[in-house]
Each structure stands twice: as structure tokens, then as C-alpha cells.
Amino acid sequence: MKIDFAPRDVPLDRRLQTAAVLQWVYSFLGLAVTCILLFFYLLFTRYWLISVLYAVWWFIDYDTPSRGGRKVPYLCGLKVWDYMRDYFPIKLVKTADLDPRNNYVLGFHPHGVLVAGAFSNFCTQATGFTQLFPGLQSYLLMLPLWFRAPFFRDYIMLAGLIPSDKESASYLLRQRGGGNAVVIAVGGAPEALDAHPGTYNILLANKKGFIKIAMEHGAHLVPIFSFGENEVFDQVENQRGTWLRWIQERLQGIMGISLPLFHARGVFQYSFGLMPYRKPINTVVGRPIRVEKNENPTVEELDALHQLYMDELSILFDEHKGNYGVDEDTHLNFV
Numbered sequence: 001m002k003i004d005f006a007p008r009d010v011p012l013d014r015r016l017q018t019a020a021v022l023q024w025v026y027s028f029l030g031l032a033v034t035c036i037l038l039f040f041y042l043l044f045t046r047y048w049l050i051s052v053l054y055a056v057w058w059f060i061d062y063d064t065p066s067r068g069g070r071k072v073p074y075l076c077g078l079k080v081w082d083y084m085r086d087y088f089p090i091k092l093v094k095t096a097d098l099d100p101r102n103n104y105v106l107g108f109h110p111h112g113v114l115v116a117g118a119f120s121n122f123c124t125q126a127t128g129f130t131q132l133f134p135g136l137q138s139y140l141l142m143l144p145l146w147f148r149a150p151f152f153r154d155y156i157m158l159a160g161l162i163p164s165d166k167e168s169a170s171y172l173l174r175q176r177g178g179g180n181a182v183v184i185a186v187g188g189a190p191e192a193l194d195a196h197p198g199t200y201n202i203l204l205a206n207k208k209g210f211i212k213i214a215m216e217h218g219a220h221l222v223p224i225f226s227f228g229e230n231e232v233f234d235q236v237e238n239q240r241g242t243w244l245r246w247i248q249e250r251l252q253g254i255m256g257i258s259l260p261l262f263h264a265r266g267v268f269q270y271s272f273g274l275m276p277y278r279k280p281i282n283t284v285v286g287r288p289i290r291v292e293k294n295e296n297p298t299v300e301e302l303d304a305l306h307q308l309y310m311d312e313l314s315i316l317f318d319e320h321k322g323n324y325g326v327d328e329d330t331h332l333n334f335v
Contacts, residue, residue: 002271003269003271003272004269004270004271005268005269005270006268006269006270013083013086016083017083017084017086017087018267018275019083020080020081020083020084020087021083021084021087021275021276022267022275023080024084024116024119025114025274025275025276027155028114029274031152031155032146032152033149035149035150035151035152035155036149036150038151039051039054039150039151051150054150054151055150058150064157065147065153065157065162065163065168066162066163066165066167066168066171067168067171068139068162068171068172069139069157069160069161069162070157070158071139071157071158071159072158073125075158075159076123076124076125076158076159076160077124077125078124081120081124081125081126082126084120084124084126085124085126087276087278088116088228088232088276088278089280089281090116090117090120090121090126090127090281090282090283091127091281091282091283092121092127092129092283092285093282093283093284093285093320094132094133094285095284095285095286095287095316096286096287096288097133098133098136098220098222098285098288099288100133100135100136100178100179101135101178101179102178102219102220102288103172103173103175103178103179103180103181103182103217103218103219104136104180104181104182104219104220104221104288105169105173105184105210105213105214105219105220105221106122106138106181106182106183106184106222106224106285107184107186107210107221107222107223107224107309107313108122108183108184108185108186108224108226108283109185109186109187109202109204109223109225109226109313110187110191110195110200110201110225110226110229110230111185111186111187111188111189111191111192111203111229112192112195112226112229112230112232113192113195113232113233113260113262114233114276115185115229116232116276117226117228117229117281117283118140118183118185118226118283119140119159120281121283122138122139122140122160122181122183123138123140123159123160123161124159127283132285133181133285135179136179136180136181137160137179137180137181138160138181138183139160139161139162139172139180139181139182139183140159140161140162140183140185141161141162141164141168141169141183141184141185142156142161142162142163142164143163143188143189143256143257144163144164144165145255145256145257146161147163164184164188166209166213169182169184169210169213170213170216170217173213173219174217181222182219183224184210186203186204186210187202187204187207188203189252189256189257189258190203190252190258191203192258192260193235193238193245193248193249193252193258193260194335195229195230195233195235195260195262196230196234196235196237197230197231197233197234198230198231199230200230200317200326200331200332200333201333202313202332202333202334202335203335204310204313204334204335205310205334205335208302208303211302211305211309212297214305215291215292215293215294215295215297215301215302215305216293216294216295216297217293218291218293218294219291220288220289220290220291221288221289221291221305221309222285222286222287222288222289223286223289223309223312223313223316224283224284224285224316225283225284225286225313225316225317225320226281226282226284227281227282227283227284227320227321227323227324227325227326228279228280228281228282228324229281229283231277231279231281232281233262233263233264233276233277234262234263234264235260235261235262235263236261236262236263238260238261244261248260262274264276264277265277280324282323282324284316284320286312286313286315286316287316289305289308289309310334313332314331314332317331318331
């Protein structure tokens with residue numbers, strides 16, 4: 001295979017963009033494991049007290065992730081996130097105002113392989129979320145598994161990440177005065193297995209938990225579609241029914257995380273690697289769906305709101321797909 005190396009005269013800005021994305025990819029794929037190994041390694045060195053003191057802190061601070069976390073706006077606004085935004089680039093598109101007196105459940109679609117759009121738009125200030133939606137504070141839900149990794153849990157909380165469980169979402173949505181926007185990648189880890197370029201499979205047909213949470217707290221629903229999310233990585237063919245997909249789904253059921261076999265480009269060459277392609281991601285935030293508080297919704301009420309949400313997501317996709325290179329005959333496929 002011929003390797004397409006990057007030229008030597010790459011501008012400094014592009015090098016910094018690559019470095020920013022490299023640290024993000026490493027944080028997503030390897031930092032949790034590194035932190036776990038470091039925690040146990042220190043126990044067998046003269047620095048063992050660091051791990052012991054951290055274990056005490058962890059015990060005291062155990063419930064913090066499910067109580068809003070510990071988001072630090074200053075860190076979310078660091079220049080490194082601007083470089084990450086410009087690498088693709090990533091853009092946040094507003095279609096309607098969101099009243100900060102309300103709380104919101106923002107449904108993010110599609111998940112993609114590494115949810116690059118969701119992180120950049122809702123965990124950093126690089127795309128201007130707080131300027132577009134003044135008075136709102138965004139929190140992105142992440143698998144609870146990652147909050148069990150020492151040191152790593154504290155790192156991800158700084159960006160506004162919280163566990164993707166009912167307790168964590170409910171804590172924010174029941175806060176009086178509004179201003180909280182809980183962002184849920186609804187398709188979750190299983191949808192990452194469908195994240196192939198040019199595909200628009202949305203794992204939503206039987207996903208109603210986030211709808212119920214919104215109803216229980218009277219939080220308005222907002223559909224989001226991130227155009228280009230599936231384009232930044234290639235993935236080994238794994239159609240439903242193949243032996244590879246069968247193995248991936250079984251492992252996902254056991255571990256709670258999916259293992260898409262993805263690839264794209266490298267740091268110093270463009271032929272292979274785990275760095276995403278430089279392809280644009282345009283995240284379009286739709287109109288809010290008003291939700292009345294209903295702590296005990298019937299099955300019919302839940303199904304009706306779920307159908308309305310799917311309809312609004314389809315409308316959002318169809319209204320904007322022409323702006324981002326999607327064929328007019330293409331429609332969302334709910335699975």
C-alpha cells in the first residue's frame with residue numbers, strides 16, 4: 001500500500017489543529033486506561049500516598065457526577081478547543097430560540113464513532129453555544145462506566161460530562177429556574193456500529209427513556225441533527241446479520257460499550273490511522289417541542305410524544321440536508 005505522507009511545509013495552524021484533535025482522540029480512547037494503570041502503579045511506589053488520598057477523595061466525592069458534575073467554564077473556553085473546531089471544521093447552527101427559564105432535553109443524532117460534534121458543541125465554547133443560547137448551561141451524558149476510572153472521572157466532569165443514567169439527568173432537570181440543557185446521544189454506543197459514511201440510520205424507534213424523563217420533569221425536547229458526524233471515520237463493513245456485527249453486539253451487551261472497527265488517517269500521513277478526516281460537521285439545533293409536566297404518563301401519551309419527536313427530527317433533517325450535501329431523495333431510517 002502506498003503511503004500518502006503529509007507535506008513538510010504544513011502551516012503552523014494546521015499542525016496545532018492536528019495536535020488538538022490528537023489529544024482529544026487519546027483522551028477518548030486511551031486516557032481512562034492510562035489513569036487506571038497510574039492509580040495502581042503509584043500504590044507500589046514511594047508515591048503510594050497519592051493514590052490513597054485520591055481513594056479517600058473519591059469516596060467523599062462519589063455522588064458528584066450524578067449531581068451536576070463540576071463543569072469549569074474557563075477550561076471549556078481554552079484555545080485548544082478552537083483548534084479542534086477548525087480541524088474539521090465544526091459549526092453549531094441555531095434554528096430557534098431556547099427560553100433559559102426552561103430546562104431542556106436535547107436529543108443528539110447520529111452518535112457517530114466518537115461523537116466529535118457533540119463534544120465540541122456542548123462541552124466546549126468553541127462553537128459559541130452560550131452566545132447562541134444565552135442563559136443555558138449544557139451537560140453531555142456519557143456512559144457511567146467512564147466515571148469509575150480514577151482521575152479520569154474528574155477530568156471529564158470539568159467539561160460538563162455527566163453519567164447517562166436517569167438519576168444524573170433528573171437532578172439537573174428538576175432544578176427550578178431552568179437554564180439546564182441535558183444533551184443525550186440517543187442512539188448511544190449501539191448506534192456507533194452503524195456510523196458509516198453516507199448512512200442515515202438512527203437508533204430511535206424503541207428509544208423512549210429520554211422522552212419519559214422529559215415528561216416527568218416538564219423539560220422541553222429539542223431534536224438535533226449533526227450533518228457530517230458519520231463522515232469523519234471509515235468503519236469495517238459490519239452489516240446486521242454478519243458474524244462481525246454479531247460479535248460486536250454481544251461484546252456491547254457484556255461491556256456496555258461498542259467496539260466499532262474504525263479507521264481514517266494518521267498524524268503525519270493520510271493513508272491510515274485513528275485520526276478523523278478533515279470533513280465538516282454541521283450540528284443543527286431544531287425547534288423546541290413543548291412538554292407539559294406529567295409524572296405518570298400513560299403508554300399512549302408516551303408513544304404520542306415519541307412519534308412527534310421523530311416527526312420533528314425528520315422535518316429538521318429534510319429542511320437542512322440540501323445545505324450540507326445530502327441528496328434530496330435521502331431520508332432518515334429509524335431502527
